[in-house]
Amino acid sequence: MPKVKGGFYAVRKGRSPGVYHTWYAIIAQIKGFAGAVYKKFSTSTEAEKFAEGRSNPEVGVTSILDSARETRRVETEGTSTRTVAAASASTAFTAYEKTRVVQVAAVAVDADERDCDVVYCDGACKGNGQVGSIAGVGVWWGVNDPRNIIERCPGDQTNNRAELIAIVRILETTPTSKRTLVIKTDSQYSIKCFELWFPKWSSNGFKTSNGTPVKNAPLIQYLASLLETRRRKGQKVRLKYVRGHNGHEGNEHADRLANMGTVLPPVPERNWERLRKIMETTTTTSEDIMTNKNSGPSISNQEISESLDVSRDSDTVFRSLS
Structure with missing residues (x-):
């Protein structure tokens, strides 16, 4: 063997x-x-x-x-x-x-998801909004699934950032497919970023109603580029809300992984703006990013390697909110 x-x-x-x-x-x-x-x-x-x-x-x-x-x-x-x-x-x-003692319900497969790839993600933050907070990212595909992810949230330690980065990590590590990708999250903030607020932010330079910069704007724009690239490649992505801490197996597992991620060693912030520019190159894939193809002379191999922690066999990453 x-x-x-x-x-x-x-x-x-x-x-x-x-x-x-x-x-x-x-x-x-x-x-x-x-x-x-x-x-x-x-x-x-x-x-x-x-x-x-x-x-x-x-x-x-x-x-x-x-x-x-x-x-x-x-x-x-x-x-x-x-x-x-x-x-x-x-x-x-x-x-x-x-x-956390919960009654976990079995993962239910909705009729409209039988031909889809379904994944759960979550972000966790202990001491959210306080000095010394620690945040983690969890992605759960299934029991013993090698695609499951446990990671520390890079950069600023907040719950909203961890929730967004969990979605980013799914898109960065999941190969392209013709099957619809259903990402289930308990973060209404993450979903509203794209279903409600993104068009307005794009038109006003990512400002809030009182004129202040939108929080997490570079991260949100990078995530949008991942989703848009996936849409152009013909794969639909659905962000679907599930109620958190309600005994739903997939959400409970993702939550557990995210909490385990909070105690991993700190990791530096990633350069979301540069990553977005790389992804907006029409022919760029996550593998191209790792091998420095189409990245331009101003972005070094070391910077790309440090900024984008994905495997070489990851495929292109995409978007479509159906």
């Missing part, structure tokens, strides 16, 4: 023993489970044997809390490798879970 980058995580004793593809996928299975036994393997065969009890665990394989001091590298397909401080993440996750 060939080795796979990122490895396989086997749970022998936990809530749901089995083999998982990411570190965060097993947290729910072993966190708080007395005597949990798990281990990482480079091949699925070894992982399956361990999970089924056909191999002996190494000394020291215990629960997540015993190994939480280690810093683990988490690799998720479709995103870049991120270093996660496991101690901080697990502690925050435990505290968060104690404050």
Whole structure:
């Protein structure tokens, strides 16, 4: 069996023993489970044997809390490798879970979504609007789905920014398709930005009714360019509101991932204006951005690499609010 980058995580004793593809996928299975036994393997065969009890665990394989001091590298397909401080993440996750006890409903598939790609996203911010706030971004496609994203919000730490960036990350990491992309969010602010306010902002230089600059304008304009490019390529994107903290499985999972993102190391702000200019080049794709195609001489490889954290195999990113 060939080795796979990122490895396989086997749970022998936990809530749901089995083999998982990411570190965060097993947290729910072993966190708080007395005597949990798990281990990482480079091949699925070894992982399956361990999970089924056909191999002996190494000394020291215990629960997540015993190994939480280690810093683990988490690799998720479709995103870049991120270093996660496991101690901080697990502690925050435990505290968060104690404050949130909900009855989670199964993900319902609406009749008009059966031929669509459906994804949930959320932004979280602890201490929103206060000095020292921390914000995170979560994207949830499904249980154990390698496309799921847990990230720290770059730049200013606010809830609205995290909500917008969650949508940005979906568009940056999701390949183009002829299937409608349905992005479900509990952020009415994000939806209203494009359904109600964007046309007016575009015509008045992104000013509010009292003449002050619109908050998050460069970020909103970059997101608009991602959506518009996708529209030009023939893919529809629907931003759909779901009520938050209401027991909806997809939203609850996205919320959980976003809260885990708040404890990751801080990341610098991205240059949204330059990224927008790159995306507005007709033939530009996210892969072009990573390889510096069509970017012009004024934008360096280093700046692009630091500003746009997407994988090389991501496809073009687009828009259409139907």
